[in-house]
Amino acid sequence: MHRAPGAVAYSLLLVAVALPFATLLREMFAADATGVWLHYASTVLPGYVINAVVLGVSVALCASVMGVACAWQVERHDFPLRGFLAWALLLPMAMPAYVAAYALTDYFQFSGPVQSWLRATFGWSKGDYWFPEFVSMPGAIAAFSLTLYPYVYLLARTAFAERGAELFEAARTLGLNRRQAWWRAALPVARPAIAGGALLVTMETLADFGTVSYYGVETLTTGIYRAWQNMGDLVAASQLAALLLAAVMLLVWLERRGRDRSRYANVRARGERMRPRVRGIGGWLRTAICAVPLLFGFVLPALLLLRLLARDWSSVSATAVATWTRNSLWVGCLAALVVVTLTLMLNARARLAREVWALRVERLLSFGYAVPGAVLAIGVLLPLTWLDGRLIDWSKQWLGVNPGLILTGSVLALVYASSIRFYGVAASAVSAAYARLPLSLDDSARVLGVVGRAAFLRVHWPAIRRSAFAGMLLVFIDTLKELPATMTLRPFNFDTLATQTYNLVKDERLGEAAFPSLLIVLASLPAVALLARAQSSKPSRRDD
Incomplete structure (x- = not known):
């Protein structure tokens, strides 16, 4: 009998968790659900799905490339500013994608300082030069990738620290060149961690509303909000929400299935690991590889927010x-x-x-x-x-x-x-x-x-x-x-x-939006510092 209160509490928790999803299912099968679903399927739904797939896949790939490249350089080599970059690469986690989106767009758009300076300096006018359009799908991909790559970086760096670097060295001693050792030894053991990071990136991208709304990219999230808030169509919003939920659950299932099929022995090296020091152009090239995502994902947006705030204080x-x-x-x-x-x-x-x-x-x-x-x-x-x-x-x-x-x-x-x-x-x-x-x-x-x-x-x-x-x-x-x-x-x-x-x-009141944006970033910094401290606690040693 002493377990009865616990059973009641667990039952209440299960009901609390299941209630939102049961409600969505009920609305999906409402009396007029079929007609609404057919209407959306023949009009806006294909565009929502295509944009969501393109955005999710593109951001996952770009964020994975940046995160894996930075993680490998930080864990494998010792180069100028490595100690600073090792933890600073996590700072974009404190920058919401929608905040970085409007800060970068304001600076690089046609009426922004960069293009205005180009026209004034070279005497150009509209149509005389080409410049990337930020308010577009590529702009949204860039904003997401630059702020979400730390998810991949964090997990990939941990995987490389535990197994990748040691297996890379073992492959080199067996006669493989650097490229072969990377593809055949280091990358495979880190693949589950990279896939996990890419999944987190994809889920955050699909769940976002502020960035895609600002860039005018029609996805399932914007469709849900439009159907519910603007059109008052509860059934349509519920059906789109259920479709998005099904897509996310499928991604989670695929990632877990792939991870369960992967089995690797833990070959963590005991004690400290030696990193070869890279000097000269090669060292600064590695510094640049790690500094570019940090620059565009955190430093530049933060400076642009301060600029907007100073202008419209x-x-x-x-x-x-x-x-x-x-x-x-x-x-x-x-x-x-x-x-x-x-x-x-x-x-x-x-x-x-x-x-x-x-x-x-x-x-x-x-x-x-x-x-x-x-x-x-x-x-x-x-x-x-x-x-x-x-x-x-x-x-x-x-x-x-x-x-x-x-x-x-x-x-x-x-x-x-x-x-x-x-x-x-x-x-x-x-x-x-x-x-x-x-x-x-x-x-x-x-x-x-x-x-x-x-x-x-x-x-x-x-x-x-x-x-x-x-x-x-x-x-x-x-x-x-x-x-x-x-x-x-x-x-x-x-x-x-x-x-x-x-x-x-x-409402295009960017100067007023800068202050609350900066407060969000500042409030997020302690969590990022905690992650960076945990990551930097791993022992390492340079090879002088």
Whole structure:
């Protein structure tokens, strides 16, 4: 009987996770769903799908090339500025793609400083020269690739540090040249990690709304938002959301299937590894390879934001920015607190009470990271709107009071969606920390009479608190940058840094948008610093 409360809690968690997706399925098979689906399939749906496929594949390839190239240079060689670039290459993770998009576009577009200088210097006019058009599909691919390549870089560098460099050297001693050793030894063992990073990049690209909307690229995400917000077509929005969810789930399944088929022995070298030092032109060439993505993915957009802010500083409303910041901090802190508390409870129950269901619920919740924000927003809003209606009816009937919209009229819906969306971010950190704790600690505590909550507070918590804080920080940052779910689920007159950045950019008020954009970047930097610190803790040694 003592397990009954736990079973009820797990059942409630499962219902909370399954409810949005069950709602989407219900709307898909509504009475008028077939006619709406046929209409969209014969008009805009093919364009949505083609653009999504082209964008996702192109960004995954470009980000993988940049991430793998930088990871290999950093792990394989010692070159000028390597120590700085090794951690600085993660900085573009702090720059949302939609922020980099409008900053770079403003600088390089026809009326921007670069093309204006070219026309003034060489006497050119429109049509006399060619310059890349940023407001286009290639521009969106560039913005995504430059800000998302750190996902591939982080995982590929770890793989190269553990196996790739040693196998490369072994292949060289067997007579293979550098190119052959790279293709036949180093790259294959890192392929699962690269595929995992490319999958994350693809999911982030497919889930984005701000960048594709600014560049005018019609994808499934923009179609969902347009059908729901502009046309009020709930069935169409639900069907597009279900299609996007199915595409993402297929990608996750393909990646996991490929990873399960790959089996590699762990040949991690013991102790420190030696890196050959590269001097002269070769060394600076490697510096340039790593510096270019950092320059265009973080340094230049940040400088351009400062330039825009300095130019239009007087138009910025300090009061409004303070309100947006407070709202963003409020939602981010609530989501981070809910997620970390939940993952700590599930991991602790699985460890201390040996409850298998806790781990199963944990894995199911972690799968929410693969669900785009636009999909979750539709799935969360529909059942909560229905529940709000029932609560209002009940309150009027029994209490004679209209309480208003309790769930959808507050930040609860947004926190609910963010908790499902980003649970896997914190869970991975906490689960990894628990995996490092030997079971002998629990046995020793049990012998001393320290069990249950006391064992968690006195034995587990001191060892996992740093990982829990890291997970909390990562969830906070992801919630801060989330745009499609926030725009759909936020209460009336509740603006955040992300939503106002998008609204100001949409109205071409770029100078005013620079300040909230910079605040998002600054708030994201602590999480990036945490990742960089963890990555740089791996031992290494130069070959002098």
